[in-house]
Amino acid sequence: EAGVAQSPRYKIIEKRQSVAFWCNPISGHATLYWYQQILGQGPKLLIQFQNNGVVDDSQLPKDRFSAERLKGVDSTLKIQPAKLEDSAVYLCASSPGSLHGYTFGSGTRLTVV
Amino acid sequence: AQSVTQPDIHITVSEGASLELRCNYSYGATPYLFWYVQSPGQGLQLLLKYFSGDTLVQGIKGFEAEFKRSQSSFNLRKPSVHWSDAAEYFCAVGPKAAGNKLTFGGGTRVLVKP
Numbered sequence: 001e002a003g004v005a006q007s008p009r010y011k012i013i014e015k016r017q018s019v020a021f022w023c024n025p026i027s028g029h030a031t032l033y034w035y036q037q038i039l040g041q042g043p044k045l046l047i048q049f050q051n052n053g054v055v056d057d058s059q060l061p062k063d064r065f066s067a068e069r070l071k072g073v074d075s076t077l078k079i080q081p082a083k084l085e086d087s088a089v090y091l092c093a094s095s096p097g098s099l100h101g102y103t104f105g106s107g108t109r110l111t112v113v
Numbered sequence: 114a115q116s117v118t119q120p121d122i123h124i125t126v127s128e129g130a131s132l133e134l135r136c137n138y139s140y141g142a143t144p145y146l147f148w149y150v151q152s153p154g155q156g157l158q159l160l161l162k163y164f165s166g167d168t169l170v171q172g173i174k175g176f177e178a179e180f181k182r183s184q185s186s187f188n189l190r191k192p193s194v195h196w197s198d199a200a201e202y203f204c205a206v207g208p209k210a211a212g213n214k215l216t217f218g219g220g221t222r223v224l225v226k227p
Contacts, residue, residue, distance in 0.1 A: 031213060033214065040219075040220075041219055041220070042117075042203050042205075042217030042218050042219050042220050043157070043203070043215075043217050044217070045214050045215070045216075048213075048214055056214060091156065091157065095213060097213070098213055099145045099147075099162075099164075099207045099213055099215070100164075102159075102207075102213075102215070104149075104156050104157040105156055106155065106156035107156050109154075
């Protein structure tokens, strides 16, 4: 079974630029999550999708972050404009609908300079 | 609101010695409990999880964890540490009911001395 795929692995941008991350979950997994992991901290949930609908985006800074999951499969997380404090690893995870089978991708490391 | 506390930010242990990482949680009911490991530049790998049943859970790489309801704890242990165990370890909790999102602790970085 293929895992959760994320790209790019690394990204360096200047502040005020925009950036997008892509996630392809495990086939058949209805639930998709985006987490932000700042260096030295545990991951923090940004947004949770169930199929193509948003379940929880209470921790998503909506003035600059947006996410979508068209057709209930792949997902894209965008930051526009980026700030220095957005430097972090962005992790995507998927599950079949419960915490059984919850799987993380390798993440995208973003550096904002 | 639920929270997870890992009291030890860093732990240094000699190779071959035993390791115990502490995890305490605050939750409305007994949640699902997880331990993940993250090597530098890598994603999160699941070590073990507790959903129900036997409170002593065996995981991969020789790790085990014990759920203690009375102490709201889920400590991770390994009897003999290998140099490859140097990494960051995260405890996480998730609801048994709807929601299915994980709340993570701040992590414990383990350094292994030769």
